[in-house]
Amino acid sequence: MKKTVAVLHGDGVGQEVTEAAVKVLQSVGRRFDHTFEVKKGLIGGIAIDQTGNPLPKETIEVCEKSDAVLLGAVGGPKWDQNPSALRPEKGLLEIRKHFGLFANLRPVKAVKGMSEASPLKDHLSKGVDMMIVRELTGGLYFGEPKRKTHNGAVDSLTYSREEIERIVEQGFELARLRKGKVTSVDKANVLETSKLWREVVEEKKAQYPDVEVEHLLVDAAAMKLITQPASFDVIVTENLFGDILSDEASVLTGSLGMLPSASIRSDGFGLYEPVHGSAPDIAGMNIANPSAAILSVAMMLKYSFGMETEAFAVETAVYSVFDDGYCTTDVQKSGHRVLTTSAFVEKVIEE
Amino acid sequence: MKKTVAVLHGDGVGQEVTEAAVKVLQSVGRRFDHTFEVKKGLIGGIAIDQTGNPLPKETIEVCEKSDAVLLGAVGGPKWDQNPSALRPEKGLLEIRKHFGLFANLRPVKAVKGMSEASPLKDHLSKGVDMMIVRELTGGLYFGEPKRKTHNGAVDSLTYSREEIERIVEQGFELARLRKGKVTSVDKANVLETSKLWREVVEEKKAQYPDVEVEHLLVDAAAMKLITQPASFDVIVTENLFGDILSDEASVLTGSLGMLPSASIRSDGFGLYEPVHGSAPDIAGMNIANPSAAILSVAMMLKYSFGMETEAFAVETAVYSVFDDGYCTTDVQKSGHRVLTTSAFVEKVIEE
Ligand SMILES: CC(C)[C@H](C(=O)O)[C@@H](O)C(=O)O
Numbered sequence: 001m002k003k004t005v006a007v008l009h010g011d012g013v014g015q016e017v018t019e020a021a022v023k024v025l026q027s028v029g030r031r032f033d034h035t036f037e038v039k040k041g042l043i044g045g046i047a048i049d050q051t052g053n054p055l056p057k058e059t060i061e062v063c064e065k066s067d068a069v070l071l072g073a074v075g076g077p078k079w080d081q082n083p084s085a086l087r088p089e090k091g092l093l094e095i096r097k098h099f100g101l102f103a104n105l106r107p108v109k110a111v112k113g114m115s116e117a118s119p120l121k122d123h124l125s126k127g128v129d130m131m132i133v134r135e136l137t138g139g140l141y142f143g144e145p146k147r148k149t150h151n152g153a154v155d156s157l158t159y160s161r162e163e164i165e166r167i168v169e170q171g172f173e174l175a176r177l178r179k180g181k182v183t184s185v186d187k188a189n190v191l192e193t194s195k196l197w198r199e200v201v202e203e204k205k206a207q208y209p210d211v212e213v214e215h216l217l218v219d220a221a222a223m224k225l226i227t228q229p230a231s232f233d234v235i236v237t238e239n240l241f242g243d244i245l246s247d248e249a250s251v252l253t254g255s256l257g258m259l260p261s262a263s264i265r266s267d268g269f270g271l272y273e274p275v276h277g278s279a280p281d282i283a284g285m286n287i288a289n290p291s292a293a294i295l296s297v298a299m300m301l302k303y304s305f306g307m308e309t310e311a312f313a314v315e316t317a318v319y320s321v322f323d324d325g326y327c328t329t330d331v332q333k334s335g336h337r338v339l340t341t342s343a344f345v346e347k348v349i350e351e
Numbered sequence: 352m353k354k355t356v357a358v359l360h361g362d363g364v365g366q367e368v369t370e371a372a373v374k375v376l377q378s379v380g381r382r383f384d385h386t387f388e389v390k391k392g393l394i395g396g397i398a399i400d401q402t403g404n405p406l407p408k409e410t411i412e413v414c415e416k417s418d419a420v421l422l423g424a425v426g427g428p429k430w431d432q433n434p435s436a437l438r439p440e441k442g443l444l445e446i447r448k449h450f451g452l453f454a455n456l457r458p459v460k461a462v463k464g465m466s467e468a469s470p471l472k473d474h475l476s477k478g479v480d481m482m483i484v485r486e487l488t489g490g491l492y493f494g495e496p497k498r499k500t501h502n503g504a505v506d507s508l509t510y511s512r513e514e515i516e517r518i519v520e521q522g523f524e525l526a527r528l529r530k531g532k533v534t535s536v537d538k539a540n541v542l543e544t545s546k547l548w549r550e551v552v553e554e555k556k557a558q559y560p561d562v563e564v565e566h567l568l569v570d571a572a573a574m575k576l577i578t579q580p581a582s583f584d585v586i587v588t589e590n591l592f593g594d595i596l597s598d599e600a601s602v603l604t605g606s607l608g609m610l611p612s613a614s615i616r617s618d619g620f621g622l623y624e625p626v627h628g629s630a631p632d633i634a635g636m637n638i639a640n641p642s643a644a645i646l647s648v649a650m651m652l653k654y655s656f657g658m659e660t661e662a663f664a665v666e667t668a669v670y671s672v673f674d675d676g677y678c679t680t681d682v683q684k685s686g687h688r689v690l691t692t693s694a695f696v697e698k699v700i701e702e
């Protein structure tokens with residue numbers, strides 16, 4: 001197959017981790033006989049510096065001509081004082097909205113032998129394997145009115161029934177391919193949008209008799225993620241709850257530096273990025289852990305290109321390097337050899 | 352001094368833990384020569400059953416004639432399918448709003464010797480001592496419009512500058528009496544109300560040069576609560592973020608059964624309640640841990656009656672019972688003797 005991938009490295013370590021991930025992508029191409037054409041584009045702080053816009057028109061065009069997007073990271077202290085329209089994150093919010101990437105998939109998995117790095121006691125982090133499905137183009141992020149008022153300010157949490165239906169379906173579909181359980185998170189005892197959300201989940205579940213459904217209030221979910229993290233399979237929730245809960249979940253297993261994410265829509269087009277940020281303090285030092293970016297490529301292979309075997313090969317390769325006794329500075333383990341970013345990538349490619 | 356306390360036991364274990372707490376309150380009266388007059392009122396499920404209203408007019412009147420309110424817990428499976436207007440929680444939301452209890456104080460403290468019960472590794476839960484200050488009468492809970500729309504639903508996140516100012520001040524005042532640090536939590540990279548919130552915090556901090564201020568995005572806060580819980584002193588945030596983060600924080604130290612809370616306004620009137628729920632499964636068995644209710648009385652003595660010494664005596668008594676080798680079913684420890692609710696109260700009173 002031939003696929004075009006837009007690579008937007010963004011800021012900080014974004015550059016080195018996407019370069020690493022592209023190397024892995026190309027080696028998948030050679031090994032499995034695919035052609036991956038890579039096109040670069042600017043986003044975030046570097047785009048502001050070079051074009052005055054966190055998401056320049058040229059970048060949108062590059063993405064429109066591609067089958068998927070690989071993103072590094074955006075942001076850094078340099079742009080922290082900018083007005084909202086000139087903030088690196090603005091690029092991220094706009095690209096999600098422009099391409100209608102309504103489903104954000106955030107897997108969190110305990111990595112064998114990495115429980116040392118988890119803040120949780122071993123018996124709790126063991127067996128964690130969940131997928132958070134966050135609605136990404138609705139809710140408080142985009143609802144109108146959203147403005148200063150004469151004596152304060154207002155934001156609007158709006159959802160249409162269709163917006164809820166498509167993300168809930170996404171959750172059910174994924175659960176079916178996994179452990180068969182969906183936890184729908186809302187605040188139905190307070191919010192109208194949550195009541196509608198719960199209604200939709202109750203309706204949809206008739207179509208998925210093989211999937212077990214649980215409703216959890218967002219406050220209870222924030223507790224249960226810590227006290228029983230291994231009890232979750234798929235969590236499906238609205239934009240802001242998903243933002244909070246997926247970040248909370250990301251630190252549970254001690255493998256934050258290794259977590260990928262996908263932001264997709266129904267036709268297979270998607271944007272893939274590591275969960276970790278731009279880490280300006282270690283940018284350019286060739287020590288960043290490229291695993292999250294590489295695993296994001298694995299998600300791209302699976303969700304955008306339907307290449308299950310290739311995706312599995314990449315995932316296995318990354319975990320094998322750790323199993324073979326190597327690591328990167330962020331996840332050092334006694335007895336393991338610390339590799340640079342580029343050396344780590346070579347090992348992954350070898351595998 | 353003479354004070355009148357409205358006691359609304361509510362549902363489930365609410366009954367036995369408030370009775371326990373009232374016994375402690377009366378013994379404080381005898382010991383320190385105060386008169387506490389107790390008046391009862393209905394709230395929650397039991398109020399729905401007996402009057403058809405989760406917050407009957409009589410209850411409001413009882414509270415209006417009191418100096419503070421002690422609440423047990425509301426809710427239970429019996430009322431879970433009721434329409435919103437007839438849900439036990441409705442009583443809670445209404446009493447907060449009716450009395451303008453805009454500041455919810457939720458202390459979370461690691462209890463010596465209880466790290467066994469914490470989901471976190473010992474080095475992380477050690478030294479946790481934070482106070483979450485949650486805005487309680489604004490934001491998405493009460494903002495209008497809040498309704499179904501032709502194709503979906505809407506909730507409104509509204510804040511006036513005054514609402515933000517008074518809660519932020521509350522946070523600064525408390526920090527001054529504690530470790531001198533305020534963490535303000537918002538989502539200023541996305542929400543207009545959060546931008547205003549951050550603006551207000553920046554303005555107010557000039558009046559509190561002795562207090563250190565940190566801004567944290569809500570997603571980052573959800574992570575840091577787990578990875579560095581001991582780094583927090585006072586956290587101040589809006590209603591829904593506070594709901595989520597205070598519940599998240601409540602499970603960190605393994606002492607959920609012991610956490611009290613206060614919901615206050617500026618003139619000293621306040622409502623005090625344990626954080627734990629109505630626990631219908633163990634209601635009426637005389638095994639519930641009354642510590643949270645008793646510590647809520649300690650908060651009442653301190654924040655509503657200005658009785659610092661009395662409050663301290665109650666707190667110390669509760670912790671001493673645990674130190675002396677006793678416990679309750681929910682926080683069993685090897686080598687400790689399990690007490691019933693009533694036996695535990697006797698020990699606390701002895702101390
Ligand atoms: C940068 C920010 C706007 C963004 C969000 O809140 O969606 C980020 O936290 C994320 O989760 O990707």
Ligand SMILES: CC(C)[C@H](C(=O)O)[C@@H](O)C(=O)O
Pocket residue numbers: 189190219440443444594
């Ligand atoms: C019962 C519910 C409405 C309430 C809230 O969300 O405020 C509860 O979770 C709390 O924190 O006291």
